Amino acid sequence: MSTIRFFCIEETMNRKPVNFTPNAGRVSDYFGSHVFNDKSMRAYMTKEAYRSVRSAIDLGAKIDREVADQVAAGMKAWAVSKGATHYTHWFQPLTGGTAEKHDSFFEPTEDGDAIEKFSGGMLVQQEPDASSFPNGGIRNTFEARGYTAWDPTSPAFVIGTTLCIPTIFVSYTGEALDFKTPLLRALQSVDQAATDVAQYFDKNVKKVNATLGWEQEYFLVDSAFFNGRPDMALAGRALLGHGPAKGQQLDDHYFGSIPERVIQFMQEIEFEALRLGIPIKTRHNEVAPSQYEFAPIFEEANVAVDHNSLFMDLMEKVARRHNFRVLLHEKPFAGVNGSGKHNNWSLATDTGVNLLQPGKTPKSNLQFLTFFINTIKAVHDHADMLRATIASAGNDHRLGANEAPPAIISVFIGEQLSAVLDELERLESGKLSPQAKTDLKLNVVGKIPEILLDNTDRNRTSPFAFTGNKFEFRAVGSQANCAQPMTVLNAIMADQLRKFKSDVDALIKNGMKKDDAIFNVLKDYIKASKKIRFEGDGYGDAWKEEAAKRGLNNVPDTPRALDFMVTEEAIRIFEENGVLNRVEVEARHEILLEEYQKRIQIESRVLGDIAGNHVIPTAIRYQSTLIESVQRLKDLFDEKTYKSMAQAQLDMISEISKHVTVIISEKKAMIEARKKANALTDTREMAIAYCDTVKPIMETIRYHADKLELLVDDEMWPLPKFRELLFTR
Ligand code: ADP
């Protein structure tokens, strides 16, 4: 029992819960206490500065330099009162994480003293040395400067002793180098387009916000086990390991009682999150053993995206204090469910109306139907772009693996709303007759509110489902930045709503009444977008066949799915909605391909090391003990007795040899495949080579290593096993 594995087991079994009690009163006493929110802005800023920031937040107005100085002074005073000594621009580069570079407020004065200084200039703009962030070839290394610029629509916050200021990150020449910049542009575009359409129904609407409520799934493993597995530590997931005899088949983990160590972790992270204004509301066990979920109340999409990024960061930090490591990877363990991040999305007006909430009157229901049907049409026309936004090496393991929605994008709306759309589809074209209007009122539009609430059932197999008053994009990966899917969803929605407006206006211009025109256009859209609607089992093979017949794409791997973000139509959407220009889109495409290729490369190297340094030596050591035992039997017994006694062991010896031989030769083949792939100069071709030639070899190696895990003496096996990773708490 000399292996690191037994040390890990001992460590873990001796763990006690790390108690955490907030001791800060009720949640309402400390919610948002570490955020420079409306309340603290009023308290710490001049009236002029406050008004200026408010109109920047509400109306997108610019803040001039002098006012920025006042804002900075107020922000600094508030931050210092919370114990801050440093400040940083906080941004989300295309690496996927968050970035920060702390500077002290402290500045020496000429007379040898020091003051705390924070000017408007420091608030508004910084120039981090950005040469080592991914840029997809936009910047030459000699012109490596990038700017971060303050985003006043997402409030600053204090973590520990640092004031964090949410910013965008752009190159010297103005191209976006982060996730937030295109998101803000898409949100602005959908605001304008949706406001114009909402004004058909209510002239008072001046602004429409996209809303996002994310649900974050994750695994927790003990930090000893995490460190005991090189694949966990380096690739964030188990690259090999036999499934435990008991997995999730009894469904006994989902919504089960939460283990004490985990509850303490959850309480601490909730406390931290709530102080930072992240409105965490829900926590529970998920389907797989050691899998859990957090969900907040939804917020304006930009703030929600920042909050999710911040939350993922917090999770990692707090987990360590409880001797856990958080696994945000989409598929840490083969054989049990992976993790996703549902993106609940809707549009809300500044008059307080959720545009995807069926209303109480026929008029508000026509508004609901308008936004509802336009969403379906947008997803129909640009399903492939949505597919591209959720593509990643990790998510490839989930999509289409019969546990997450498939790689085929479709929309689920439920039986009742399908019936409503079928009814609308049967309308005669042109001006509506009085009879048709009465019918509509009574049987279609008037019926929506009563039927809806209980009946938008949860078809968990759909990647894009309507759930009563919002759409839920379920195919997003657990470690993804929500900004990517949110940028594209809002951009295609903006594009669609603009088209709708021009279609309706054209009919009105030809003398049709507004309501009639809206019905006519909606009817056409229902027809045109029918093939994207699917109410059945998205996991089944029947759907794959049916989808192919309908002409829906099913691209299971990342390098090829990413093609969909650089089609001429995708670039048109990005450009016309002011989200990204061609250069930016192409740079992003390049970055994502490169990231994919690097991740597989790392996984392949780690697997090669583990197979060579852990698995094979252990297998051979165990095989030697068998050989020794067989040898002894031979010495002790006559030929016939020996044969009958030793046969089973002889079989095991040759079985071990068989697996070892395959692993050794496949390991060589994998290195050759990598060499070949690395010699390619085109990034896309290289990513595809990794996908098509390296990944399959990894699977073969894993298969044989997992067989050996079952053959070899448990006491000799060096890597923590799945049953230990998943069931020790
Ligand atoms: P579940 O999908 O787990 O059954 P719910 O449907 O109650 O749970 O809500 C899931 C998430 O949807 C929550 O984060 C919630 O805040 C969010 N949500 C609810 N309404 C909206 C909305 N109008 N816009 C965006 N997200 C919303």
Ligand code: MG
């Ligand atoms: Mg949900």
